Amino acid sequence: MQLSHIQEFVHQKMDGDVTGHDYWHAQRVVNLAVGLYQQEQIQDEIDNQEMLILAAYLHDTIDDKLVGDPNQAIVEVKSLLGQEGISEVNQAEILYIIEHMSFSANLGQKQPLSLVGQCVQDADRLDAIGAIGIARAFAYGGAHKQVIYDPEIQPIEIQDKSAYRNHPSTSINHFYEKLLKLKDLMNTQAGRHEAIRRTDYMQKFLQEFKDEIV
Ligand code: ADP
Numbered sequence: 001m002q003l004s005h006i007q008e009f010v011h012q013k014m015d016g017d018v019t020g021h022d023y024w025h026a027q028r029v030v031n032l033a034v035g036l037y038q039q040e041q042i043q044d045e046i047d048n049q050e051m052l053i054l055a056a057y058l059h060d061t062i063d064d065k066l067v068g069d070p071n072q073a074i075v076e077v078k079s080l081l082g083q084e085g086i087s088e089v090n091q092a093e094i095l096y097i098i099e100h101m102s103f104s105a106n107l108g109q110k111q112p113l114s115l116v117g118q119c120v121q122d123a124d125r126l127d128a129i130g131a132i133g134i135a136r137a138f139a140y141g142g143a144h145k146q147v148i149y150d151p152e153i154q155p156i157e158i159q160d161k162s163a164y165r166n167h168p169s170t171s172i173n174h175f176y177e178k179l180l181k182l183k184d185l186m187n188t189q190a191g192r193h194e195a196i197r198r199t200d201y202m203q204k205f206l207q208e209f210k211d212e213i214v
């Protein structure tokens with residue numbers, strides 16, 4: 001397996017994205033996931049770090065927000081992994097993780113994930129919160145023509161994927177609808193610890209935002 005081939009594929013799929021899902025989001029998720037996995041690995045009988053790195057790089061390349069045809073994207077990911085000599089079993093595990101780890105896929109029913117999957121999911125959630133999470137939320141909001149803040153639109157309790165994607169919201173409401181909740185959904189201890197720290201930072205930002213409205 002040559003990592004540069006995977007990185008090229010991710011560049012090709014994600015470069016130019018202005019919704020917070022660019023190549024460097026994938027790279028940060030790789031770095032965070034490796035850190036979490038190394039702290040948790042004692043529980044994993046065999047070293048699955050290569051699989052973890054692949055799943056982290058590829059996690060958004062089949063997302064319907066980014067690619068026009070997710071089924072076609074899955075075919076491309078499988079073919080890439082095959083060319084890189086990844087076994088059928090590991091290909092299936094990587095595909096399973098990236099198809100089941102998203103916030104929306106877990107609304108209503110939590111999807112079971114391996115330790116590798118749990119670390120990649122935690123890493124993706126960490127990149128959605130804290131200072132980076134704040135930047136990404138407003139970038140996403142702007143790209144989707146969503147207003148920053150509107151005192152007449154209240155946050156709602158998100159129950160399912162279609163409500164999550166389709167209800168009229170604001171970027172500030174997105175913190176209450178999703179981002180502040182992520183710390184309680186973390187799988188790993190190290191991930192939870194970092195999520196609490198990043199959430200404190202978002203709370204301070206939201207307080208300051210409110211205080212500035214006169
Ligand atoms: P997942 O891929 O886990 O289902 P999303 O793709 O919906 O989650 O969200 C990815 C990131 O995009 C979020 O963490 C957030 O930063 C941003 N995002 C998604 N929906 C919104 C929204 N309505 N307003 C602002 N940011 C959003």
Ligand code: NI
Binds near residue numbers: 025029059
């Ligand atoms: Ni992601």
